[in-house]
Amino acid sequence: MIIRWWRAVAGSEEVLRQYADHLERTTFVEMAELPGHLGASLAVKVKGEDQELVVMSLWSDLASAGHFEKGAFDDAVVKPSTQKLLKSFDLKVAYFETVVATGKLADSP
Structure with a gap:
């Protein structure tokens, strides 16, 4: 199993809510239709006033x-509307190959 990892910073909780709504309504729906997709999540770490x-x-x-x-395999795909919303974001994604897992992750192909 491959983990695709991307980071960004939202400047406020309101931006976080807007971005989460965007993911649920569009990006995650589009991903779910792609062959080989096993799931996705958005996590947040509170750091001062920003939301990582x-x-x-x-x-x-x-x-x-x-x-x-x-473009390049590790280029992040960030829509212009999302770029305007976020305070900052990584231009690259990271890919990790799962070596061992437990629970439901262990059942994934």
Whole structure:
């Protein structure tokens, strides 16, 4: 299983709510239709006044994770409307190959 990892910073809780809503309504729906998609999540770490975000998606293999590829394999795909919303964001994503897992993750291909 491949973990695709991306980080960003929202400047406020309101921006966090807007971004979470955007993910639920569009990005996560679009991802769910792609072959090899196993799930996705948005997590937040409160750091002062900013909200540090991590978007993690799970894929059956590296080829499936590459559905997002527009340029280089590790280029982040960040829509212009999302760029305007967030305070900052990573231009690159990181991919991790799962070595061992437990629970439901262990049952994924």
